[in-house]
Amino acid sequence: MGPGRESEKVIRELGAYSEWLGEISTVEPSILEERVKEGKWSASEIIAHILKWDEHLTNRVIPAVLDGKGMEFPQFGPFNDRAAAYARTVSPGALIEEAQDTRNQLISRLLELPEKVLVRPVSSNGETHCPHTGQPYTLIYIIGDFIYHDRHHRKQVDGFLEDAQ
Helix, strand or coil: CCCCHHHHHHHHHCHHHHHHHHHHCCCCHHHHCCECCCCCCEHHHHHHHHHHHHHHHHHHHHHHHHCCCCECCCCHHHHHHHHHHHHCCCCHHHHHHHHHHHHHHHHHHHHHCCHHHHHCCCCECCECECCCCCCECCHHHHHHHHHHHHHHHHHHHHHHHHHHC
């Protein structure tokens, strides 16, 4: 059956990140490996960070929700550190390609889900409601959070690239 119109709109918005990756794929690799700001990650590390969260959503969160279980997210610090370390093991070009593929797999997987799965209340690390908004957690709500997360990091990288070029 697939998602309803509003859910599909949210899911399709995830594609903006994949398009953006295509735009920055022409940036000199050495620039992508520079820190975007003192004490911050490089653009490559940011891309790996989002890639690893996309993998987690695809391989852990969606299957758990389909099994009627809650969403579980690992401790952010160690998870993010491993993602940043991964970025240092691959070329920026290969990383961008992998990130695009992974994001597109996530989008495809979400588009296969029925609306009732996307909007069904589900816990996130044992919590039923977002502490900031009071909204009940659903898979589509979490996807909206990840879109916000994408925008935050894209803004960081775009600001850095404007100054670097």
